[in-house]
Amino acid sequence: MQIKHIITMTVAGLIAATSLTGCSAATGPTSTNELTIVTHDSAVFTEELLAEFKAETGITVTQVKAGDAGEMTNKLVLTKDAPIGDLVYGIDNTFAPAAIEAEIFDTTGDYAENPLREIDYADVCLNYDKAWFADQGLTPPTKLADLTKPEYKGLTVLTNPSTSSPGLAFLTATVATFGEAGWEQYWSDLQANKVKIASGWEDAYFTDFSGSSGQGAYPIVLSYSSSPAFEIRDNGQSQTASIMDGCFRQWEYAAVLKGAKNVVGAQKFIDFMLGQSFQTALPDSMYVYPVTEGIALPEAWAQFAPAATNTVGGDLNIAANRMGWLVKWSAIFGNN
Amino acid sequence: MIKRSALWAAPLLFVGVLFYWPLTNILQTGFTSEWIETFSEPSSLRAIWFTVWQALVSTLLCLVLGIPGAYLLYRKSFPGQKFIRALVTVPLVLPTIVVAIAFTSFRDLPAIWLIILAHIFINYSITVRTLGGVWATMDVETEEAAAIAGAGRLRTLWSISLPQLKPALVSAGALTFLFCASSYGIVLVLGGGLVQSIETEISIAALQYLDLPKASALAIFQTLLTAMAFIVSDRITKGTVGIEQVDEGGNKPRVDKRDWLAVVVTGAIIVGLIGWPIAQVISKSFSFDGVLSMQNFENLSTRGERDLLNITVLNAAVNSLRNAAIATVISVALGTLVAYLLSRPALTKIAKLSNRTLDALFLLPMGVSSVVLGFGYLVTFGGGPLPLRSSWLVVPLVQALMALPLVIRLVYPALLSIGSEHREAAETEGASAGQIWWQIEAPMIRGVLATATGYAAVVSIGEFGAASLLAYGNQATLPTILYSLISRPGAVNYGMAMAVCAILIALTLLLVFLVSVRGSNQTQRQP
Numbered sequence: 113m114q115i116k117h118i119i120t121m122t123v124a125g126l127i128a129a130t131s132l133t134g135c136s137a138a139t140g141p142t143s144t145n146e147l148t149i150v151t152h153d154s155a156v157f158t159e160e161l162l163a164e165f166k167a168e169t170g171i172t173v174t175q176v177k178a179g180d181a182g183e184m185t186n187k188l189v190l191t192k193d194a195p196i197g198d199l200v201y202g203i204d205n206t207f208a209p210a211a212i213e214a215e216i217f218d219t220t221g222d223y224a225e226n227p228l229r230e231i232d233y234a235d236v237c238l239n240y241d242k243a244w245f246a247d248q249g250l251t252p253p254t255k256l257a258d259l260t261k262p263e264y265k266g267l268t269v270l271t272n273p274s275t276s277s278p279g280l281a282f283l284t285a286t287v288a289t290f291g292e293a294g295w296e297q298y299w300s301d302l303q304a305n306k307v308k309i310a311s312g313w314e315d316a317y318f319t320d321f322s323g324s325s326g327q328g329a330y331p332i333v334l335s336y337s338s339s340p341a342f343e344i345r346d347n348g349q350s351q352t353a354s355i356m357d358g359c360f361r362q363w364e365y366a367a368v369l370k371g372a373k374n375v376v377g378a379q380k381f382i383d384f385m386l387g388q389s390f391q392t393a394l395p396d397s398m399y400v401y402p403v404t405e406g407i408a409l410p411e412a413w414a415q416f417a418p419a420a421t422n423t424v425g426g427d428l429n430i431a432a433n434r435m436g437w438l439v440k441w442s443a444i445f446g447n448n
Numbered sequence: 449m450i451k452r453s454a455l456w457a458a459p460l461l462f463v464g465v466l467f468y469w470p471l472t473n474i475l476q477t478g479f480t481s482e483w484i485e486t487f488s489e490p491s492s493l494r495a496i497w498f499t500v501w502q503a504l505v506s507t508l509l510c511l512v513l514g515i516p517g518a519y520l521l522y523r524k525s526f527p528g529q530k531f532i533r534a535l536v537t538v539p540l541v542l543p544t545i546v547v548a549i550a551f552t553s554f555r556d557l558p559a560i561w562l563i564i565l566a567h568i569f570i571n572y573s574i575t576v577r578t579l580g581g582v583w584a585t586m587d588v589e590t591e592e593a594a595a596i597a598g599a600g601r602l603r604t605l606w607s608i609s610l611p612q613l614k615p616a617l618v619s620a621g622a623l624t625f626l627f628c629a630s631s632y633g634i635v636l637v638l639g640g641g642l643v644q645s646i647e648t649e650i651s652i653a654a655l656q657y658l659d660l661p662k663a664s665a666l667a668i669f670q671t672l673l674t675a676m677a678f679i680v681s682d683r684i685t686k687g688t689v690g691i692e693q694v695d696e697g698g699n700k701p702r703v704d705k706r707d708w709l710a711v712v713v714t715g716a717i718i719v720g721l722i723g724w725p726i727a728q729v730i731s732k733s734f735s736f737d738g739v740l741s742m743q744n745f746e747n748l749s750t751r752g753e754r755d756l757l758n759i760t761v762l763n764a765a766v767n768s769l770r771n772a773a774i775a776t777v778i779s780v781a782l783g784t785l786v787a788y789l790l791s792r793p794a795l796t797k798i799a800k801l802s803n804r805t806l807d808a809l810f811l812l813p814m815g816v817s818s819v820v821l822g823f824g825y826l827v828t829f830g831g832g833p834l835p836l837r838s839s840w841l842v843v844p845l846v847q848a849l850m851a852l853p854l855v856i857r858l859v860y861p862a863l864l865s866i867g868s869e870h871r872e873a874a875e876t877e878g879a880s881a882g883q884i885w886w887q888i889e890a891p892m893i894r895g896v897l898a899t900a901t902g903y904a905a906v907v908s909i910g911e912f913g914a915a916s917l918l919a920y921g922n923q924a925t926l927p928t929i930l931y932s933l934i935s936r937p938g939a940v941n942y943g944m945a946m947a948v949c950a951i952l953i954a955l956t957l958l959l960v961f962l963v964s965v966r967g968s969n970q971t972q973r974q975p
Contacts, residue, residue: 310640313935314545318934446642
């Protein structure tokens with residue numbers, strides 16, 4: 113059999129397949145009672161909330177998970193001529209500038225000035241294992257600079273800023289804390305003090321951190337200020353706590369996508385996300401803090417996981433500096 | 449000839465639409481003249497170098513360690529043999545993050561050794577099964593004669609068994625090399641994101657920087673690497689096929705004292721490298737708040753702490769099983785068809801060449817970056833003429849695509865090893881090609897077909913990349929649920945994730961065990 117035949121056949125097959133499904137696609141729904149929301153993998157819309165939205169507006173919501181925040185942003189940029197949804201939720205302040213520059217958002221009407229709406233926030237903070245420090249009779253660190261001290265040698269696990277979003281947030285926090293002149297030295301000192309670098313949050317938290325269910329070997333981990341609310345033991349106390357110095361605040365936004373089929377529905381959903389029910393559910397469903405004023409936090413959060421009172425790095429231009437920081441960071445830590 | 453061309457249509461259409469079309473689309477998107485510059489970047493060169501050498505080392509170790517394993521598990525007999533055969537296949541389904549958890553005891557090793565150990569952990573069964581499948585059906589008489597003449601086990605192995613096993617060895621080696629060279633999660637997680645392979649460079653370029661030209665350039669290189677591995681294996685295998693086929697039923701000798709070396713090596717691997725890490729995960733699944741408990745399993749009927757998941761874990765298990773059934777049927781049917789067509793004698797030079805090209809065409813999906821393919825799906829099937837992406841069927845279809853090369857690699861050498869005598873004899877008697885296949889060839893390779901079925905199901909059940917990209921809402925599968933559970937803090941979700949792992953492990957054991965029992969029973973019934 114000749115190669116030419118194969119190619120001809122493949123092409124013929126492709127055309128056949130294409131025309132076949134072309135027919136079925138035409139019968140697909142075009143009604144405006146449907147709304148497709150693109151989110152990162154961690155977004156959870158409970159059935160109860162979606163049912164409430166449907167009862168209010170008659171709109172059925174479909175959620176499309178598109179990877180982590182960075183992956184999702186890039187997918188949206190890649191498909192901006194034929195968007196994969198009407199609304200995006202979960203783009204954060206580290207990726208938003210790049211997304212705005214790529215012009216993927218609807219900027220008509222109320223959204224002309226700023227296409228993004230703040231929905232919630234999370235604070236990336238170091239956590240430590242209270243039980244471990246108590247057992248060792250060692251005072252836990254209270255600020256970023258402590259991590260380079262000899263008594264905390266080999267106790268910390270961080271995440272790689274080029275492969276994890278909390279890692280990038282923490283890198284930004286170190287630039288903000290130690291300045292462009294000092295942050296590289298700080299990381300060199302961290303390396304000399306035997307910090308471990310994990311590729312992502314899951315890996316650091318569950319295989320290396322001693323205060324989680326994974327019971328690893330490192331009592332200090334890069335996580336979120338909310339994490340201690342999920343480490344409450346039988347005695348009613350959390351096994352972990354956050355170090356409140358050097359926290360970076362990640363804002364999460366919702367925005368209507370340019371070329372959306374259901375712009376009105378998307379705007380309605382943004383209003384819904386800012387309403388009482390959705391905001392109240394945020395800590396439980398997505399482990400983040402609500403932005404709307406006057407929403408009470410769950411009890412465990414109020415007690416063990418308050419938001420940071422002082423955050424750093426919010427004024428830095430992450431989109432513009434990311435590449436440069438990562439290159440310098442890799443020069444310190446890259447070992448291949 | 450016309451009929452045979454018609455048979456090619458289905459498998460070609462399948463890979464054409466589901467693989468080459470989206471791949472071409474995405475590579476075009478990244479097509480610029482700056483490709484060459486990518487290769488002069490030190491980071492690219494380092495990644496290429498690391499990918500090649502770690503894959504070579506991993507493959508070599510898998511082969512060397514797998515030979516005694518195949519010998520003990522397929523050529524000899526001992527109690528519990530079938531269970532062990534199933535056990536070594538389990539690592540294939542464990543998602544990366546779970547391998548990292550399972551490897552906790554090894555985590556003080558340098559990252560590079562962790563990666564190589566993990567690659568052996570995952571791919572060991574490929575050598576064992578590929579070699580074993582052929583070895584089990586190989587004539588014992590020559591080996592016995594050598595033994596009687598006083599040759600030691602190693603000598604017999606070296607001068608009699610291995611030459612006959614060469615095609616299977618090369619086939620297993622090529623497959624393992626491709627898996628190790630395209631391994632993504634293992635390099636990322638166990639290397640802490642600090643050790644870069646081609647695959648992780650592609651992923652960082654594409655996902656973090658949306659640098660599609662660089663991602664495409666590296667993806668093309670990776671494709672070339674796959675093709676090269678294929679050409680090398682093809683060259684080495686050529687001319688050495690035609691092993692005398694004997695039915696597996698015969699009584700296999702028990703393990704004896706002279707097998708001590710094989711027992712020590714295989715025992716160490718099965719207990720230390722495979723059994724121990726798996727036991728770690730299982731023991732975590734039965735532990736809740738530090739005490740022995742079934743709580744994690746009871747929680748599986750829920751949607752996780754605070755209804756984190758869209759569906760319950762049980763529903764996800766049903767999805768996984770349904771996908772596995774569909775993917776297995778498609779990949780075994782198409783894969784066997786391709787292997788069958790490839791194994792027909794090629795008479796002309798052109799036919800030989802096109803046979804080899806076709807073989808490579810079906811192998812390529814294994815060596816191509818899942819990130820690149822995922823982006824390809826996004827731009828090709830998102831809307832457009834074929835809106836596959838919104839259909840739940842897309843997940844089992846992609847899983848079938850992933851399992852297809854594995855099925856071909858298992859069935860093709862087995863068909864070649866049958867030799868042409870039986871077929872030619874039957875042809876002289878006037879049997880049609882269909883009759884020959886159903887009545888002579890298929891029964892002879894039943895064991896291998898069963899193995900291929902098991903592997904296809906296992907690959908589908910453990911598959912994460914496509915499922916995470918394409919299966920959302922109520923279509924989540926066990927691996928995607930596991931990642932959702934483990935991406936949040938809290939003992940309840942972690943415990944549930946470990947319970948999901950225990951179920952993945954149990955499902956794999958059960959599947960592989962059932963298939964191996966069935967396969968060998970049927971073979972034994974052959975006269």
